[in-house]
Amino acid sequence: MTLNSSHTDAGGLSHSIAVYTGSFDPVTLGHLHIIERASKLFDTLVVGIGINADKKSLFNPEERIELVQTISNHLPNVRVQTFDGLAVDFVRSLGAGVMVRGIRPLTDIAGEFTMMMANRQLDADIETVFLMADERFAHVSSSLLKQIAALSENDDHLAKFVPRPIIPSLRAKLAAPSV
Incomplete structure (x- = not known):
């Protein structure tokens, strides 16, 4: 059962389609947990991997798509694609009426609330x-993962924070010389 599985609002947006946006660089167990939970709430969940040319990413967009697809391939209603520009515009372009946001206690609430209010002003038809x-x-961040990977060769340590299929790619990226 999904939230409003057949509901379409006055703006033509479907509330059976939700979009979970982020950089997913790298994708973590926290991301996977949100993807799994959101996929149970909506008929279709699109994981939107944001491309920010001004931000140095560990993984390129194609690699991030592949990694997210690898860890979410057991969820038939999840698809993955990249976008650039405003997340709210991406959500609308898909005909989705819902943006999913995962929040960590304390660290994300103020920023996510600000983003939600801005998105509401940009497009009042899209719910967050x-x-x-x-x-x-709740404490996992990409900088924490990079530090653990750099300081420990024990994959069991990393597996507490990232899906096991991601570990070889993460280790390879961190071992490669920076360009």
Whole structure:
């Protein structure tokens, strides 16, 4: 069962399609947990990987698509694609009426609230649904992952934070000389 599975609003946006946007660089167990939970709430969940040319990414967009697809391939209603520009414009371009945001206690709430209010002003037809991060993943960040990977060769340590299929790619990226 999904939230408003057949509901379309006056603006023609479907509330059965939700979009979860982020950089996913790298994708973490926290991201996967939000993807799995959101996929149960909506008929279709699009994971939108944001491309920000001004931000130095560890993985390029194609690699991030592949990594997110790898860890979400057990979810038939999830698809993955990249976007650039405003997330709210991307959500509208897909005909979706819902933007999913995962939030970590304390660290994300103020920023996510500000973003939600700005998105509402840009497009009042798109709703934001917040899913609180599981306490096991509430402290996970990409900088923490990079530090653990750099300081420990034990994959079991990394597996507490990233899906196991991601570990070889993460280690290879961190071992490669910077360009």
